[in-house]
Amino acid sequence: MRARRRRSVLVLMLMVAFALLAGTFVASCGHGPAAPAGRGEPGVLSVRGVDLSTALLAEAAGIRYSAGGAAEPIERILADVGANYVRLRLWVNPPAGYGDEASALALARRAAAAGMKIFLDFHYSDTWADPKHQTTPAAWRGDDLEALATRVRDYTRRVVADFARQGTPADLVQVGNEISNGMLWPLGRLTDGQPGGWPGFLALVRAGVDGARDGGPAGHRPRIALHSDRVGDPAGSHTFFDRLTAAGIPFDVIALSYYPFWHGPLDALRATMDDLARRYRGDVLVAETGYPWTMAGGDPVLGVADPDRLPEASRFPPTPEGQRAYFGALREVIRQVPDGRGLGFVAWEPGWLAGVGWEPGATAPFTNLTLFDHEGGLLPAARAAFAPPGS
Template sequence: MNKPFYYGADISFLEEIEQAGGMFYEGDTADDCLEILKNNGVNSIRLRLWNNPEGEFCNLDHTLAMAKRIKEKGMHLLLCFHYSDEWADPKHQKKPKDWIDLDTDALKHALFDYTRSVVSALVSQGTKPDMVQIGNEITMGILWEDGCVTGELRHSDEQWSKFTDFVRTGAQAVKSVDSEINVMVHVDQGGKNDVCRFVLDQFEKHNVQYDSIGLSFYPWWHGTLQDLEANLSDLALRYEKDIAIIEVAYPWNIENPLNDIIIVQKEEQLHTGYPATQEGQAAYIRNFIELIQRTPNNRCIGFHYWEPCWIPFKEQWSVGHLNNWSNLTLFDYEGRSLPALAVIRELSQLTKMEAAPVE
């Protein structure tokens, strides 16, 4: 491959887990989770950023501290702006409370100033983000209701103009700090070509300038590996931009001995050939990575496994979440690394061998 391939992880919960007493192990040896991930081939970390959340995590101070840890390990950094005080996704794009009363023009100014100030703070401390998302899973817009493109507003050109203007403003703010930072737009439903094309065509129509496409791909919601492969092939050729799967996961267990409400808990949510076992998860991750590396023109530049370290060491997490991800991690309930992580190590080593110059 003639460009880096990112074996990534979103570990935005890590410090909260560590403060709750969570520990991580490679075999029987306890170690810093970041070190374990790096030793297993992970070379990129994604962090979410909320404007002014409850608690002490996923805010700017926390992000600055985590960015130092990440860069000290020599890792690539992907920063994900949610432009909210809490979770932003296709069902929730709530404005930050400090922006509630702003009109559309004032919102644009606030978005620009906030984005620029955050990126500037990271650059100033020597931890420049390599890639920045303008919003999280923005298929239905951002900063609702101003930037909402869901429901009856889905085909409103006026609403798409407002929404894409917010995205353009965020991208311009990032580039005003450092033009080399890669700006990404993030669409969920990575196995659904019609959804991805509809959104990305709107960005083309409204002349939004960005560098790369981010996709979420959760198989119990977004389709099969074959759906993903077909979508990647089409998007790579159609838009001629690099693509990354920046959210992905698969269960290693659905027995749920912790009695939590978990997202994947039924056999019908699984995919044929990939049972909810440690071995089934490892097989899924292997086939997933090999598949995305077949994307035409090497346009898929990597992936980020979503919250692989979210082991159940608290009853209640920031912004009201429970341990609903505990069977979708790359560590078991006690923090021991799972075979899927070893698969990432193996495939990352093969990538390095392929990229090495021939002497």
């Protein structure tokens, strides 16, 4: 009996050891979102970010920012009220200052000096990438899929390494921008009849992820975010992230774009974040958001100049106070994501005032979504948006 008991104990110990090893293996494979070591307490927003990609262009245009006193650098003002991440757009060969690597490196140095972490947003294009536009960089066109994937991997590795080399390593890397319909068209386009389809898209995403991980310095491996715009579309979101997960693409964060005038009320965001956090057991981040403090300065073609496009205008009127209320309510939605998996949010281009076009010589279409008024003064929403826990 004693010998049988010893054998039973030995078998049980072996089974536990096997289970632990198996769990380690699955986690190391990174199939789908992985629980990050850096997640904070449940209900606490660990990312309170700002996209400042046009800041150097704004300064060159003579725009100055202040918070009730003398002019200060925009990143200092926002860090002082609690912003802790800066998101930087990266285009491959854009017009000077428009998302080029040199500008992003300069802004990263400034942001790091202000105490902020770095979030890199790779568009893999020479211009804006979004669900309707994913134009392959001019220098990469004509490549077959294998060559294009190699370019993506090498480019991502080099850029991530460049940020680390100057002492501003990336904490978050977004592989592609709003890639629900694919990236690097046509080889990575998720449309019936296109040359690449899912095999092409998955190969390109994997190349970007591999490059980002390889470029990070030892001991500072960046977390990988994959970016969707499908708030309020559970079927589309499930198809997209199910395919990525089934293919074994390793990523850490599900990143979402959310603008009420395009995506609907906050309840749509709440339902999407809760669903994705539960289904994939991963962290969810609102990687882009904004809300109008006025309707003056918005582009009517893009739907940001019409109060009828605001789904909750009575709750969040397009005024400075309404904008402040929006960001307060947004924080509450993210705080309530199950298991503390709501990482936080990034306010998109809070300083993009008139004087900087969406391309050289063009207009500025979103000057009513900023966190600074038309004279560069800080709006009340900024303090409500970025206030750290307990303040």
